[in-house]
Amino acid sequence: MAELTKTISDLTTPVVLLDRAKTIANIRSMQDHCNANGVGLWPHMKTHKMVEMAKLQLAAGAQGLTCAKVGEAEAMLPSGVRRIFIAHSLVDVRVAPRLTKLADQLDELRVAATSVAQAEALERVAMATGRVLKVMLALDTGLHREGVRDIESAKGVAAICARCPQLELAGIYTHEGQLYGAKPEEQSERTAAVLQRMIEVRDAIDTSLPLWPGCSVTAPLMAATGKVQVVRPGAYMFGDMALAVTSQVMAPIDVAIHVLVTVVDRPEPGLALIDAGSKVFSSDKTALGVHAIAVDGRDIQAVRLNEEHGYLRGSDVDTLKVGDRLQLMPAHVCTVINLTNQVTVVEGATIVDRWRVDARGRVD
8 A cells, every 4th residue: 555655754643663673583583592492482462462463473483372361362363373372260151162163273272270269160161162172280480360379289270180071281381470570680590490380380290291481581591491391472572661671681672662652742841741641551660650761762751641641751851842753662562552453564764564453452
């Protein structure tokens, strides 16, 4: 289409920009790292929610996709994916018909068992599908969200899988998301502690079970250990402040998602208002209270958001005037993607495509 020959200067704001070259490079880097260590890559598509992105990951060598919800898995089928892991606590037997249909369109469907009580509910769901579902046992390794907390509970989940003909215990997974707050010098030691806990629980149940950790901060470290079989990072192909500024596992220049905004007012010295608020960035922020930062290196930070306005402060804010446009790096990319219908794909300043966020709002 003719409009795709335009540049970002022709866009109205706010708009989410995806740098295609950087995205492809990030995908290739993670895939090469996994390949070099003999580790499978099942990226978590909850970050991108796009069929076009899934196609790129699968073409690069990803073995399957991790999804948060059944709706996300359904939305990814047009990508050609053949293996999906739904890493969430399924308990409602009313979802069984959808799981059955999903399983029939895949070579492999994995589901999560996150506690004894949830596994009992999952047993009823699986029986209603009439299909054998591979089960990944969730282990809490410090995030204190889903996952068994002790070995006895792990054995209890394993026993439920053993008695149910529709459930096959096929591995152990964790989301070590607490490492997003780890300083670079702490990451190796804390990653090793997560892995050791996974091994301890696995060996108490079945030493042959594969280990599937999942976090963009730890994925390269985990893959390099030679002790895990799959990693499941989500945000690695885009990056954000969490990865480039807080954890520093990627360079800021490699972050592939930016939000183009316009300064709409300068109410007072030291403050600029932009046309993007929580409906663009979400309410997510860093531990220091920053929602986004200027990509060009100036000390300009979005430190407060209303629904339609962002408040910029910093030592360089007074260089801005009404009508100026700037690109911001978000604190958390996943929520930014889920708040937009499409991303504008660019190469440099040139618009080359627009990709629909196919699984936007698929929380079912």
